[in-house]
Amino acid sequence: MSEELNNENVENANVESAPVQEAAPVEQAAPVEETAAPVDASAGSATEAPSVTQTQVIVQRERGFAHYVGFALLCVLCIVFFFIPGIALTFAVSRAVALPGAAAWIFSAILSFVLWLIFKLKIKGFKKSFYFYIGLCVLVLAILIAIEVLTENLNVFASIGALLTGAA
DSSP: OHHHHHHHHHHHHHHHHSOOOOOOOOOOOOOOOEEOOOOOGGGTTOOOOOEEOOOOOOOOOOOOHHHHHHHHHHHHHHHHHHTHHHHHHHHHHHHHSOOOHHHHHHHHHHHHHHHHHHHHHHSSSHHHHHHHHHHHHHHHHHHHHHHHHHOSSOOHHHHHHHHHHTOO
């Protein structure tokens, strides 16, 4: 208890012994002109507050190369995520029949849009059907990840990448 009082006394003594600095003179800014809108008698009792015009400074940072590369990668991943049900079906079909890269993309796109259209027709409302389709995409991705982890000799994502780039 006495230590706390001693600490407070020392702090108060330091504050009291600190030299007082003079304040710099404050410059008064010119008053901002207020412009009042002309009042129309037929407008009724609605009154508008006068608008104050002030200058605004907008500081915009320059974006680097990494920003644009990251945005492009995010766009590609979103497109691939939307097509993941069709890509998974195309991958299953490619195990039985050899498909070139362009045919795989077209087949994946058509299957994905057909699946989305089925969701759209069966579930009322664009937003609700979109959420269910996104849920299907997450489910298919989880299944593909499970297959990748559980099987050692079947590299699912590498095979899908090779299929879509035409290297398969």
